Ligand SMILES: Nc1ncnc2c1ncn2[C@@H]1O[C@H](C[S@+](CC[C@H]([NH3+])C(=O)[O-])CC(=O)[O-])[C@@H](O)[C@H]1O
């Protein structure tokens with residue numbers, strides 16, 4: 128994998144379009160997500176560990192919003208050929224590049240990649256479902272239906288890993304965590320202009336919710352247990368068990 132540095136928002140732009148997962152983003156995505164999401168590497172690696180524990184023989188494992196397949200490949204390493212891995216993403220550019228990463232990885236796992244909206248994906252026989260930083264891009268009004276569908280497609284004892292940018296009901300905590308995230312981005316070499324321009328491009332595209340809302344939705348959808356297993360500032364990962 129060649130690592131290209133993310134400089135997408137480094138020059139001042141006259142017109143800032145909505146953030147999109149296009150070819151330009153795909154080129155720099157591994158660098159972008161690592162420098163933007165505190166705890167990203169840990170969440171990906173532990174998604175693999177969790178999948179290794181919960182994979183059921185002959186079941187399906189879904190990575191919904193798989194991007195370049197970071198979680199898919201982390202799970203492949205832990206799961207081997209016990210289960211079929213299915214990565215889904217609606218960005219053609221992401222799926223194309225993901226396909227070549229999977230080929231390069233020479234994994235012996237059975238991996239299928241599908242270019243499709245996860246709102247349309249047929250889900251079944253699932254022991255593990257992963258939504259790593261994807262639900263935040265789904266319209267809020269559609270989130271309950273999707274989580275409910277995932278729950279219904281899961282085998283008893285199955286697990287959902289849900290990682291998200293989160294917000295806080297308490298205004299002091301909201302301000303603190305947002306500022307700490309900004310410090311993290313500055314420490315990773317992003318300039319004030321890059322931070323400001325990306326923030327504006329993500330407005331009304333990435334919509335965070337509180338941990339309370341996420342947990343409530345998971346329980347309302349029929350999961351028997353749901354809680355946080357990792358958090359760094361305004362980024363968290365939860366597990367929900369059927
Ligand atoms: N409706 C949709 N259907 C399918 N895919 C979608 C949809 N909406 C957005 N996406 C896809 O969801 C992914 C979100 S990135 C996931 C990172 C990955 N999980 C990782 O752990 O490396 C997170 C981020 O960039 O913050 C993108 O590839 C979109 O194309």
Ligand SMILES: O=C(O)C(=O)Cc1ccccc1
Nearest residue numbers: 159160163164292325329333
């Ligand atoms: O960069 C940010 O501020 C984020 O919230 C995370 C992110 C990471 C990669 C793509 C889109 C959003």
